[in-house]
Structure formats: C-alpha cells, structure tokens
Amino acid sequence: MRATQADIRKRLIDRIQSGEWPLGSRIPDESDLAEEYGCARATMNRALQALATEGLVIRKRKGGTRVSLRPVRHARVAIPVxxxxxxxxxxxxxxxxxxxxxxxxxxxxxxxxxxxxxxxxxxxxxxxxxxxxxxxxxxxxxxxxxxxxxxxxxxxxxxxxxxxxxxxxxxxxxxxxxxxxxxxxxxxxxxxxxxxxxxxxxxxxxxxxxxxxxxxxxxxxxxxxxxxx
Known part of the structure; x- marks a missing residue:
C-alpha cells in the first residue's frame, strides 16, 4: 500500500528531528524521495509543502529544499465541534x-x-x-x-x-x-x-x-x- 501524505509528512519530520538532516542541510530531491517512499511525486510535493507551511523547511525554485535554520513554531488549530x-x-x-x-x-x-x-x-x-x-x-x-x-x-x-x-x-x-x-x-x-x-x-x-x-x-x-x- 502506498504511503499517504500524512504518513510521509510524519516520516520526514522524524528524519529532521533525529538529526539525519541537520538544520540548514539540503534534503534529497522531491523525485528521489517519491521513489524512496513509493508514492506519486504530487503526493511528496504536498507533504514537503506542508512542512514548508509549518516552517520546518525552506523550498526554493531550482534551489531544492533545505531544513530551516530557524524553525518557526506555529499554532495548531483543531476543528471545533x-x-x-x-x-x-x-x-x-x-x-x-x-x-x-x-x-x-x-x-x-x-x-x-x-x-x-x-x-x-x-x-x-x-x-x-x-x-x-x-x-x-x-x-x-x-x-x-x-x-x-x-x-x-x-x-x-x-x-x-x-x-x-x-x-x-x-x-x-x-x-x-x-x-x-x-x-x-x-x-x-x-x-x-x-x-x-x-x-x-x-x-x-x-x-x-x-x-x-x-x-x-x-x-x-x-x-x-x-x-x-
């Protein structure tokens, strides 16, 4: 079964938090990560974009994706009942x-x-x-x-x-x-x-x-x- 976007996001965060990808380091290309996780490139793109929105990584066109040197802490909003x-x-x-x-x-x-x-x-x-x-x-x-x-x-x-x-x-x-x-x-x-x-x-x-x-x-x-x- 292919990994979901939520699964991929969590596994990418684990690799950042474990120090496998240090602050400021460039992570593998989107296409390589998609092949590694056995998912569509579009799914990997959304997972990486979610991390960028959370302030954990910085994405630059033609510059790849790097772990942020200054991770931003964001408020999380639950869907209220x-x-x-x-x-x-x-x-x-x-x-x-x-x-x-x-x-x-x-x-x-x-x-x-x-x-x-x-x-x-x-x-x-x-x-x-x-x-x-x-x-x-x-x-x-x-x-x-x-x-x-x-x-x-x-x-x-x-x-x-x-x-x-x-x-x-x-x-x-x-x-x-x-x-x-x-x-x-x-x-x-x-x-x-x-x-x-x-x-x-x-x-x-x-x-x-x-x-x-x-x-x-x-x-x-x-x-x-x-x-x-």
Whole structure:
C-alpha cells in the first residue's frame, strides 16, 4: 500500500528531528524521495509543502529544499465541534437544518472541491444555537464521492459538523479567519444591525488527494477564538 501524505509528512519530520538532516542541510530531491517512499511525486510535493507551511523547511525554485535554520513554531488549530463550544459555556446546544439538498455547486466551489462540471455535491445550511439563541450559522458543501455515507447520516440529530469530525478522517486542509460584515438576512438572524462584523471561518478539508468539504461559518458578533501555541 502506498504511503499517504500524512504518513510521509510524519516520516520526514522524524528524519529532521533525529538529526539525519541537520538544520540548514539540503534534503534529497522531491523525485528521489517519491521513489524512496513509493508514492506519486504530487503526493511528496504536498507533504514537503506542508512542512514548508509549518516552517520546518525552506523550498526554493531550482534551489531544492533545505531544513530551516530557524524553525518557526506555529499554532495548531483543531476543528471545533460546535456542540462542545456551546456546552463549554454552560449552555444547551441545539441545531436546525435550514437547507439540505444535493445539487450542482457554483463554479468557485466546484473548483475548490475539484469536481467535474456536472458533478453534484451536498449543500447544507445549519443554524447552531446556545440556549435557543443563534450561536453560529454554517454553510457547507460536501463532496459525495469522498463521503458517500453522509447521504444516510442522521443530520437532524447530529450536525454535519459533529458527524464529519467523528466519522471522517482528514489529512490536510486550509483555514482562513476573517471578519465579515453581516448581510441583512444574517443580521436579522443574529438580532443585530446589518454590516455588523462577524468572526468568520472559511475551511476546506481533504483526505490525501480528495477534497471532503468546503465550509463557511459565521459566529455571533462578539465571538472570540482562542488557541494555544
């Protein structure tokens, strides 16, 4: 069985931490490492890029990849289960599905999830509540080829957020944090003025070469995210 991107990343880190590849040293070429680990070159490229993003290596075009002389320590962000966030506040969690349908996604989502032109995806809008008050509003697209079992998941009982975290492993992803001015509909939902800033997360997850989901999550105004280094 071919090594996965996550496996390769861990094994490369082990070689750096063991001193096999000292700080500042050049590591073998991508093509040589791909042959050594029996994986596609694209998979090795993503594993090395993940290390570069983490600050462990420096990649230069035509200059190869070197172990960083000054490794940067990054904060790691876990995918939160919104139920846990609400219950940590001492409040009661509930959720309500606003929209759930299988349909063709817009071009931006199709490109993000790497779907072909006529490929359907699952679209879900979920309102997450704390003590019956709106806490967060989620829009999510799911690649049904990557997660076919979600068709039969009891999403009225367990939110898509919680079901995916508990059920579907992932090897990689991208997260963007930003402030978004709420449109009129979301402002009414959160009982605030239009254009009020909302802490918003854009996130994609994937398992090896397949994208699982693309999600936008708007939190109630005033929400703060805290993480550890």
């Amino acid at each position: 919104i139920r846990d966030q609400v219950e940590a506040l001492g409040e009661t969690y509930t959720h309500r599905i606003v929209t759930q349908e299988t349909r063709l996604p817009p071009e931006t989502i199709r490109d993000t999830l790497q779907l072909h032109a006529q490929q359907d995806a699952l679209f879900i809008e979920t309102l997450h509540c704390a003590d019956d008050r709106p806490f967060a509003f989620e829009r999510r697209w799911v690649n049904l080829d990557a997660v076919p079992d979600i068709r039969n998941a009891p999403l009225e009982t367990i939110s898509a957020n919680e079901w995916l975290v508990q059920t579907v492993p992932f090897s990689d992803g991208q997260v963007t944090f930003t402030a978004v001015a709420l449109d009129t509909a979301l402002a009414v939902l959160f009982d605030t003025a239009p254009r009020t800033a909302s802490f918003t997360i854009y996130r994609t997850t994937q398992i090896d070469d397949r994208f699982i989901t693309a999600m936008t999550l708007h939190y109630q105004p005033g929400y703060e995210l805290r993480t550890a280094l």
